[in-house]
Amino acid sequence: MLILECPYCGVKAEETELAAGGEAHLKRYGPGSSDDEFHDYLFMRENPKGVHFERWRHANGCGKWFHAARCTMTLEVFGTYTAQTSVPTQEILDKIAAKRPGWTWREFADGKK
Amino acid sequence: MSKAVSVLNGARFSGLATVEDAGLQGMITLRGDLGSKALKAAVKAATGAGVPAQGSISVAENGAAAWMSPDELLLLVPYEDAVAKTAEVAEALKGEHALAVNVSDARAFFRLSGEGAREVLGKVSPVDFDAAAFKPGQFRRSRLAQVAGAFWLNEDGSFYIVCFRSVGEYVFKLLSAGAHPQSKVGVY
Missing domain, CATH: 3.30.1360.120 (Probable tRNA modification gtpase trme; domain 1)
Known part of the structure; x- marks a missing residue:
């Protein structure tokens, strides 16, 4: 059972109270972008065994969207953070680096800001 | 009626x-900036209770205010007063980015x-x-x-x-x- 702490209402919510919103930090490509960019934006998703960033919604609760960083293999949660950002907080990045040296995920990686 | x-x-x-x-219980959904002075005053006037802390409810003699989300409260008032109180809250928050709706029924x-x-x-x-x-x-x-x-x-x-x-x-x-x-x- 996955338990995430909602950063908006401070509630430790378990999976059934939340709705999964897919991958986090997608960069959107719309009109004016190339076909390849649009294709990648629409279809190409990360499917890592390890560190992953996701969007979640506290559906049966405050109803707010938030971000979560977790490990898909162990279900370890590194932290949750606000939805109003395009990069994870430094605190969470440091925490992941300490526990999973050498990790990478899209443009984020160990030691990179 | x-x-x-x-x-x-x-x-x-x-x-x-x-x-x-x-x-029957009068309930008013109130959305807005929970930190604003006008909203605090409007909640106090409608329910007698203050704006509650995160995850709690503040109860007064004839009403209560419950924390629904960072920008939403549920105001509890007597059922008969819900329509009038909703109008009062809406009036008090005129010009603010806020919304009050009577959801009792x-x-x-x-x-x-x-x-x-x-x-x-x-x-x-x-x-x-x-x-x-x-x-x-x-x-x-x-x-x-x-x-x-x-x-x-x-x-x-x-x-x-x-x-x-x-x-x-x-x-x-x-x-x-x-x-x-x-x-x-x-x-x-």
């Missing part, structure tokens, strides 16, 4: 705990009391109801089996439960089944 009745018109079930339709309201209250609610909701974890005055929006619901704990150990009126009968039957006399688990 037709006579207003609550969703199950006073239905009641006694088992491990007592489940009862708590009757869109909601069902239940009271769950007795020894087994924590256990009965614990069976249908993914919330820790241990006495050390869920204290009087705490307010929580969560899930009641398959539907959304909210509840808070009173000083006397009873819970008030709010859900959508359209699922009121479901919630009553759900709680009644959870309170079946032969279904004691004995966790809390």
Whole structure:
């Protein structure tokens, strides 16, 4: 059972109270972008065994969207953070680096800001 | 005008705990900046209660204010006053980025009391109801089996439960089944 702490209402919510919103930090490509960019934006998703960033919604609760960083293999949660950002907080990045040296995920990686 | 009745018109079930339709209750959904002075004053004027802290409910003599989300409150007022109070709140918040709506008739309201209250609610909701974890005055929006619901704990150990009126009968039957006399688990 996955338990995430909602950063908006401070509630430790378990999976059934939340709705999964897919991958986090997608960069959107719309009109004016190339076909390849649009294709990648629409279809190409990360499917890592390890560190992953996701969007979640506290559906049966405050109803707010938030971000979560977790490990898909162990279900370890590194932290949750606000939805109003395009990069994870430094605190969470440091925490992941300490526990999973050498990790990478899209443009984020160990030691990179 | 037709006579207003609550969703199950006073239905009641006694088992491990007592489940009862708590009757008509005026409820106003208020969204806005919870830190703003005008909103605080409007909440105080409408309910007599202050703006509650995160995850709690502040209760006054004739009303209450419950924390629903970082920008939403649920104001409880007497049923007859709901329409007038909604207009008052809306008037007081003119010019602010805020919205007040009377949702009294869109909601069902239940009271769950007795020894087994924590256990009965614990069976249908993914919330820790241990006495050390869920204290009087705490307010929580969560899930009641398959539907959304909210509840808070009173000083006397009873819970008030709010859900959508359209699922009121479901919630009553759900709680009644959870309170079946032969279904004691004995966790809390």
